Amino acid sequence: xxxQSAENAYRQAYEEGDTDKIIxxxxxxxxxxxxxxxxxxxxTSMDQQAQNQRAYQEQNYQQEIARRAAQNVAxxxxxxxxxxxxxxxxxxxxxxxMKEGHEEMTALAYGSHTAAVRQGMAPSTEEYFSYIDxxxxxxxxxYGWVDNGGQNSRGxxxxxxxxxxVVAPSSRSNGAKPRSVRLEPSEVSVAKRxxxxxxxxxxxxxxxxxxxxxG
Numbered sequence: 234x235x236x237q238s239a240e241n242a243y244r245q246a247y248e249e250g251d252t253d254k255i256i257x258x259x260x261x262x263x264x265x266x267x268x269x270x271x272x273x274x275x276x277t278s279m280d281q282q283a284q285n286q287r288a289y290q291e292q293n294y295q296q297e298i299a300r301r302a303a304q305n306v307a308x309x310x311x312x313x314x315x316x317x318x319x320x321x322x323x324x325x326x327x328x329x330x331m332k333e334g335h336e337e338m339t340a341l342a343y344g345s346h347t348a349a350v351r352q353g354m355a356p357s358t359e360e361y362f363s364y365i366d367x368x369x370x371x372x373x374x375x376y377g378w379v380d381n382g383g384q385n386s387r388g389x390x391x392x393x394x395x396x397x398x399v400v401a402p403s404s405r406s407n408g409a410k411p412r413s414v415r416l417e418p419s420e421v422s423v424a425k426r427x428x429x430x431x432x433x434x435x436x437x438x439x440x441x442x443x444x445x446x447x448g
Contacts, residue, residue: 236265
């Protein structure tokens with residue numbers, strides 16, 4: 234506004250031919266232009282400072298995020314249970330553990346671990362692992378557990394770790410050849426818990442399959 238006013242006064246003095254007024258208004262114009270340049274420099278300086286401040290805050294923010302992330306990782310590493318050599322050896326011997334298709338067995342192993350700890354058994358001790366092994370064998374007697382000699386509970390050599398039970402249900406009334414049904418360890422366990430034999434379970438499974446196919 235000051236510069237605009239000085240320019241208007243200069244134009245009027247020029248039209249009037251007033252030399253003294255021309256000089257005076259010229260000086261005012263120069264002063265206003267100098268002030269305007271100073272304002273521009275100040276504004277540029279303030280903008281740069283604000284930009285630097287934002288960059289500094291962003292850098293501090295990123296550093297704080299990285300620091301907290303590092304703390305969380307360190308905390309998780311401290312809280313994460315360390316696998317002992319005994320536990321690693323047990324897992325290698327029981328290759329069903331944490332494997333697909335053996336979710337029920339794995340869940341029981343974790344449950345047995347909790348029960349053993351609650352009873353005061355220290356993990357990684359012989360008593361602890363014996364408790365888990367006994368719980369697993371009692372719950373899944375037909376799995377075909379292998380002892381240290383490479384034999385199962387019946388003294389038979391075992392070379393596989395996922396045996397299935399084969400059951401031959403009763404013949405159909407039409408004289409058809411009886412069908413053999415292979416039961417997975419989990420199905421054998423379910424039959425035991427239901428209080429029925431493997432053959433009865435197989436009969437019911439075949440009946441259900443027939444109804445499904447006929448439907």
